[in-house]
Amino acid sequence: xxxxxxxxxxxxxxxxxxxxxxxxxxxxxxxxxxxxxxxxxxxxxxxxxxxxxxxxxxxxxxxxxxxxxxxxxxxxxxxxxxxxxxxxxxxxxxxxxxxxxxxxxxxxxxxxxxxxxxxxxxxxxxxxxxxxxxxxxxxxxxxxxxxxxxxxxxxxxxxxxxxx
Amino acid sequence: xxxxxxxxxxxxxxxxxxxxxxxxxxxxxxxxxxxxxxxxxxxxxxxxxxxxxxxxxxxxxxxxxxxxxxxxxxxxxxxxxxxxxxxxxxxxxxxxxxxxxxxxxxxxxxxxxxxxxxxxxxxxxxxxxxxxxxxxxxxxxxxxxxxxxxxxxxxxxxxxxxxxxxxxxxxxxxxxxxxxxxxxxxxxxxxxxxxxxxxxxxxxxxxxxxxxxxxxxxxxxxxxxxxxxxxxxxxxxxxxxxxxxxxxxxxxxxxxxxxxxxxxxxxxxxxxxxxxxxxxxxxxxxxxxxxxxxxxxxxxx
Ligand code: HEM
Numbered sequence: 001x002x003x004x005x006x007x008x009x010x011x012x013x014x015x016x017x018x019x020x021x022x023x024x025x026x027x028x029x030x031x032x033x034x035x036x037x038x039x040x041x042x043x044x045x046x047x048x049x050x051x052x053x054x055x056x057x058x059x060x061x062x063x064x065x066x067x068x069x070x071x072x073x074x075x076x077x078x079x080x081x082x083x084x085x086x087x088x089x090x091x092x093x094x095x096x097x098x099x100x101x102x103x104x105x106x107x108x109x110x111x112x113x114x115x116x117x118x119x120x121x122x123x124x125x126x127x128x129x130x131x132x133x134x135x136x137x138x139x140x141x142x143x144x145x146x147x148x149x150x151x152x153x154x155x156x157x158x159x160x161x162x163x164x
Numbered sequence: 165x166x167x168x169x170x171x172x173x174x175x176x177x178x179x180x181x182x183x184x185x186x187x188x189x190x191x192x193x194x195x196x197x198x199x200x201x202x203x204x205x206x207x208x209x210x211x212x213x214x215x216x217x218x219x220x221x222x223x224x225x226x227x228x229x230x231x232x233x234x235x236x237x238x239x240x241x242x243x244x245x246x247x248x249x250x251x252x253x254x255x256x257x258x259x260x261x262x263x264x265x266x267x268x269x270x271x272x273x274x275x276x277x278x279x280x281x282x283x284x285x286x287x288x289x290x291x292x293x294x295x296x297x298x299x300x301x302x303x304x305x306x307x308x309x310x311x312x313x314x315x316x317x318x319x320x321x322x323x324x325x326x327x328x329x330x331x332x333x334x335x336x337x338x339x340x341x342x343x344x345x346x347x348x349x350x351x352x353x354x355x356x357x358x359x360x361x362x363x364x365x366x367x368x369x370x371x372x373x374x375x376x377x378x379x380x381x382x383x384x385x386x387x388x389x390x391x392x393x394x395x396x397x398x399x400x401x402x403x404x405x406x407x408x409x410x411x412x413x414x415x416x417x418x419x420x421x422x423x424x425x426x427x428x429x430x431x432x433x434x435x436x437x438x439x440x441x442x443x444x445x446x447x448x449x450x451x452x453x454x455x456x457x458x459x460x461x462x463x464x465x
Contacts, residue, residue: 122238123207124208124238127209127237130209144400145356146360148356149360155312155355159313
């Protein structure tokens with residue numbers, strides 16, 4: 001029985017190693033991208049940083065657009081976005097994800113509790129939004145570990161968003 | 165193989181009555197899936213409802229977790245039906261269970277466990293019948309959260325068990341045909357856990373008097389046991405994991421060992437989950453070295 005447990009650990013261990021960067025072509029583009037950051041701060045592109053794994057500014061933009069497609073199509077939560085200015089929301093989300101992932105941007109939108117106040121977003125709705133985010137990231141080709149690292153950061157905002 | 169003969173010829177008539185009940189239990193499980201709520205009941209993230217454990221409580225295969233059965237979040241409810249099959253060559257165990265989870269707060273479940281004593285029957289030590297035990301259980305989420313916030317999800321549960329085979333219980337020297345377990349479970353799922361993969365860990369503390377889940381009856385004295393599970397979603401729909409369930413060893417005629425399994429779980433969507441495990445049950449009913457496979461399938465509407 002110890003033996004079987006050891007086998008399992010061995011089977012799992014390669015997953016624990018750092019993955020080679022899959023976002024190669026996208027990363028360099030980000031440094032020269034004009035909308036990298038309103039403050040002009042240089043995006044941190046340390047290899048293996050989440051920002052780099054998400055494909056830098058270009059990758060994050062493509063990913064957010066894919067997420068928005070999923071959110072719009074999700075009948076369970078679409079009712080909340082009936083009057084939404086999608087270009088504005090996309091730009092704020094790109095900024096926010098760039099900032100959260102260590103890309104050096106500054107988020108210029110409303111604080112999370114204010115952005116979602118009066119919506120009484122439920123725990124289920126939050127999870128559905130997470131599912132749409134996952135699907136969008138998958139369709140945009142974001143590697144699984146990077147998807148999960150970003151989701152773990154977003155999950156920390158749960159208390160600021162649900163029930164406001 | 166070492167068979168301890170249990171003389172039970174006179175018990176066979178009573179035991180035979182229970183023979184077809186297992187099929188009825190499967191039917192009820194299937195109906196529960198079909199008759200589930202038409203309301204939204206998919207508020208949890210995929211995998212966060214766990215499987216149905218061998219005792220019918222939501223969890224891993226062997227261990228109840230702190231999660232509440234089904235995919236209903238707060239403000240929702242969900243029903244679940246599951247069947248599982250364990251085969252070690254010398255024994256087989258079939259279980260069927262139904263559960264309902266309400267508001268991600270309360271879980272109620274019912275399970276029928278049915279043990280076939282293939283080796284003992286073949287050795288002529290036992291009449292050709294199955295031993296059946298019913299489990300009625302409830303679980304309450306006390307606090308915390310599986311995924312969000314700072315504290316892991318903490319739940320308390322009770323599993324009331326009744327063995328239908330009084331004559332066997334008397335013959336093996338167990339005290340009672342009825343008993344109950346109480347347990348406390350803590351579960352946490354890290355979205356970016358091992359290798360950036362969703363990783364679930366669970367610890368369960370249980371007080372029990374049951375011999376082999378109650379299939380061999382109950383002891384008047386209770387024992388504290390510790391159980392644990394670890395699972396990693398190597399892909400969004402496939403999990404690898406291991407489980408450990410320590411057991412009381414209070415029956416002289418049929419020594420009992422801790423249980424252990426390694427499993428691969430498949431979660432294609434929120435309606436169907438399946439898991440295949442290699443289990444090591446140790447000594448069961450006087451027969452040593454019981455290893456084999458465990459298959460479980462769970463459905464929700
Ligand atoms: C961690 C997850 C989330 C993040 C990072 C996030 C981020 C944002 C941001 C940046 C804005 C714009 C703020 C501004 O107006 O300046 C926003 C607005 C909004 N969010 Fe979220 N949000 C999250 C979860 C959710 C969820 C779960 C829902 C609903 C299911 C939701 C619904 C909305 C709506 C309806 C708006 C207003 C859009 C409009 O202007 O019409 N958000 N969110």
